[in-house]
Structure formats: C-alpha cells, structure tokens
Amino acid sequence: MCGIVGLHLRNPALYPRLGELLTGMLCEMSNRGSDSAGVAVYGDPGWTPPGRGCVSLLEVDGDTESISAAVSSVLGAPVQVTVLGDTHLLTADVDSAALLAAAKTAHPDALVAGFGADLAVLKGVGDPATLTRSWGLAGAQGWQGVGHTRMATESAVTPSGAHPYAVGPEQCLVHNGSFANHATIRRELRAAGVQFDSENDTEVGARFVAARLAEGRDVETALKDLCATFDGFYTLLVSNRDSFAVVRDAIACKPAVIAETADWVAMGSEYRALSGLPGVEHAAIWEPEPEVVYAWTR
Amino acid sequence: MDAVTEVTTFDLRTDSLRDVNAALHAPGLEGEFVIAHPAGAHNVAVGIDAPVKLTVEGHVGYYAAGMNQQAEVTIDGNAGTGVAENMMSGTVWVKGNASQSAGATAHGGLLVIEGNAAARCGISMKGVDIVVGGDVGHMSAFMAQAGRLVIRGDTGDALGDSVYEARIYLRGTAASLGADCVAKPMRPEHHEELGRLLKAAGFEHDDTGDYTRYGSARNLYHFHVDHAGSY
Numbered sequence: 001m002c003g004i005v006g007l008h009l010r011n012p013a014l015y016p017r018l019g020e021l022l023t024g025m026l027c028e029m030s031n032r033g034s035d036s037a038g039v040a041v042y043g044d045p046g047w048t049p050p051g052r053g054c055v056s057l058l059e060v061d062g063d064t065e066s067i068s069a070a071v072s073s074v075l076g077a078p079v080q081v082t083v084l085g086d087t088h089l090l091t092a093d094v095d096s097a098a099l100l101a102a103a104k105t106a107h108p109d110a111l112v113a114g115f116g117a118d119l120a121v122l123k124g125v126g127d128p129a130t131l132t133r134s135w136g137l138a139g140a141q142g143w144q145g146v147g148h149t150r151m152a153t154e155s156a157v158t159p160s161g162a163h164p165y166a167v168g169p170e171q172c173l174v175h176n177g178s179f180a181n182h183a184t185i186r187r188e189l190r191a192a193g194v195q196f197d198s199e200n201d202t203e204v205g206a207r208f209v210a211a212r213l214a215e216g217r218d219v220e221t222a223l224k225d226l227c228a229t230f231d232g233f234y235t236l237l238v239s240n241r242d243s244f245a246v247v248r249d250a251i252a253c254k255p256a257v258i259a260e261t262a263d264w265v266a267m268g269s270e271y272r273a274l275s276g277l278p279g280v281e282h283a284a285i286w287e288p289e290p291e292v293v294y295a296w297t298r
Numbered sequence: 299m300d301a302v303t304e305v306t307t308f309d310l311r312t313d314s315l316r317d318v319n320a321a322l323h324a325p326g327l328e329g330e331f332v333i334a335h336p337a338g339a340h341n342v343a344v345g346i347d348a349p350v351k352l353t354v355e356g357h358v359g360y361y362a363a364g365m366n367q368q369a370e371v372t373i374d375g376n377a378g379t380g381v382a383e384n385m386m387s388g389t390v391w392v393k394g395n396a397s398q399s400a401g402a403t404a405h406g407g408l409l410v411i412e413g414n415a416a417a418r419c420g421i422s423m424k425g426v427d428i429v430v431g432g433d434v435g436h437m438s439a440f441m442a443q444a445g446r447l448v449i450r451g452d453t454g455d456a457l458g459d460s461v462y463e464a465r466i467y468l469r470g471t472a473a474s475l476g477a478d479c480v481a482k483p484m485r486p487e488h489h490e491e492l493g494r495l496l497k498a499a500g501f502e503h504d505d506t507g508d509y510t511r512y513g514s515a516r517n518l519y520h521f522h523v524d525h526a527g528s529y
Binding site (some may be wrong): 287 | 337338339357359360376378379395397398415417435436
C-alpha cells in the first residue's frame, strides 16, 4: 500500500498551520503503511531561515557540536545544526549546493535526505505518529508540505528506504506503488554517472526526474518521460520549491484524491486524509486521470 | 394521522464503526437510520441484510454498502473504491462521484451514481443494474457477466473488455472498446428495459434513442483449436 499526502497552501493566513494540518493528514494514512514515514516541509522560518542554504542529513555520527564544527571547518562559515528526530538539519549563510558539498566532505558516510533553500526533509523508521512527534511537526510552518507512510515492498526498512526522495535541489518525490523495471533504469542512470543511495525503486524515479529537470525540462515533460520509461504501478507526488504535481500510471489502481479550494490544493491517497482540512466541505474533489500530469505553481 | 417513523442516528465522530455496523446487522431490523460524519471511513454500512432505509451524510471510503441485501442506502457525498461491491439486492444511491470498481462483482439490486464513476465501474458484475449520471473511467464493465450498466456520459478506454452477457447502454462516446465488445442494435425490448432503468434512477426524461447498446461479440467464448498455438 503506502500512503501519500501533500498540501500546497495558497492563503498565507494558513502558513502557521501547515505542520498541524500535515500531521493530521499523514497520521490518517498510517494504516496504509507504518514501517517508516517522512515529510518535506517548505518554508518553516525556524528550521530553514529564509536566505540560508539548507541540507537534511540522516545516519550522521556525532553530536551537534562536532557535526557543526566539522562542516563549518570545511565550509569556512558557521553552520547551524538542528536535531529533528533522526534527521540533522544543517543551515548556513551560503547556497545549499556549497553547504551540501561541505557536508559530504565532512561526513562522507551520511545519507543526504534533501537539500535546497527553504526545504527540510525529515524521515525515519517507525510509526508515523511517533515520528511526527519526534520532529515536532505539528508546530511547523510553511507554504507547502508532502508526506509518506511506507509499507515496504521493493527494498529494506531503513532510513534510506523511506520517502520522500529529495535528490535534486528543492525537489521531493513520494510514491505509492512499485516500479517493475527500476533495476534496468538504475543501471542506465549509473552508467550515465548518477549516484544512488539505496536499492529502492522510488529512488530511481526521483533520480530520473531530477536528471530531466537538471537538463532544463519542466516538471510536466519530466513526468511524461517517466510514464513512457517506467513500467509498474504508481501514484506520484512531485514537489519543488514553488510547485506541486501529481501523476498516476495508465492502469491507475493506486489511489489518489485531489481537493482544491481558494485557500489550498491538497492530495491524498484517500479522501479521509483530507477530511480534516479547513473548508474541505466546499472543496472541489476529484480523482486524477491516468497519465495526466496535474501541476500547481505558487 | 400518519405514523411517525423514528430515525436512529449514529455519529462516526463518537460511535465506533464496528458498533454501528453491528447495530445494522441486528436480526429483524427495520426502520430508518442515519450515519453522520463518516469522514471517508472504510466499510461503512457493509453487510446489511434488512429492509431498512439508511442515509450516510458525507463522503465514504472503501467498500461502502458492500454486500448489501434489501436495504436502501443513500450516500450523500462521494464514495471510495468498491462502493456496493458484491451487492445482492436493494439500492445503493451515491449523490456524488464514485471511485474505481463501483459495483464490482455485484449480483443484484440497483446502484445509482449521480456523478461520475472512475475506472473499472461494474467490473465482473454478475446481475446488478448500475446507472451512472456522468462519465465512467477505463476498463468499465470488464468481464461483466450479467446485469445492465447505463452510462449517461462518456467512457474511458476499453469499455466492456471481455464482456460476457451484461448489457451496456451508453449515451455518450467510448474512448475505445475492449476486446470482444461491440455495438448492437437497440430493439424495442432494449428501449423498454433502458427506459425502466433510467426512470428508476430519476433520469426519466432521457431519450432512449440517444443511447447505443454494447455487448459481447461472443468471439472469446470458444476455444479455437486451429489457434491453439496462440493461447
């Protein structure tokens, strides 16, 4: 199964409630998969202060002082480290690419959960409700968030197997389903120089989309390329700093519901994930058609 | 003086779904019931076997009113996957839209969806009548064995793929027909049958002459020994 949720806020008056609303959506999807969970939050001013470079790391050894000292030393600028559950969130007054390079040099064995301005990616193994409490997600703010509850099928239950996959700058992908030909596509991407963190099928999709976006394609074209290249079952939610897109495979057996009001656009595996959103009783609610890319931009 | 019918109301914010469904399975049940605040819950009102009237006030999740017998169930909202799956008799009436596999494998009764139904509407239907006010998604009436599927709008790809003896009445356009599904002439008995179904679903003003009947070409029924190498 797996559950996916996403919330793209249009009304800034709701930004302070992003974490609270996302927590409710994610926890409602817990019984679609509760071995791991993850979220991406765009725009929390405390976690990811505006203008600073941001990198989220997992499986990094050491306390906050030693991690900060090691990355600061490579970077030549002070690095702030925030611990959110199993995730170490690093920020500095440099761009995210420079901070990421310094973090990889200082901690070559760490797992990069995500990077990019305004983006915090938090994930871990365990029950989604417990994880959201460990992150303090309910208190987070921002303009956009996505989340995933995992029932593992294609790779091990580890932090590297948890979604979201945030492998390009400010990008994030969550997936319900399974890709059948991911091993072939991973070999092709590896041959082209792309590095992987896991044997997970979704990571292949995320790296495929990131490679297309890096070549200058827009998200709609990248997702249509994905539909043409990948075999298997999928409902995907792909976010960027300013955008939010949904696509399903041609068979469309993996569920998806979209709801839209003047204040927000939301997507969930099931309607019940959206049932607590303010004004949902007046929302336009529909199921995305197979192989049609739905995208919204701030 | 008219008899006053007592309405029993359940509220899924406070009553557990298991308790509500158990109450609706009580022997000899009759009367009118309301389920408030379903909030997309799964399995609402499954397995009723009593001549009751039930209104669900809001959107429901998967398999709502599944296996229904005798009851008249109204869902005043949208329905998730598999609404009225395996219904045997009675009526399930969805005021909004329905997700995939509406009426799957249902043997009898009437399923009305006032809005659109998604993919695989009426998949493997075995005798149910389904009337959809709007469009249906791809692979609708896949392997449909018996019963009637009426679609007032258009359909997605592969309508009626591998259909057996179910009859499909379509007012709009099929994006494509599935294997062995063909258009067939509307004879007087088909106009009469379709008119009855439309009336039962509250669409009695439709002109049955606007509809096309689809069904099985019956080419998949038989094993062709000459083609044995292809199987």
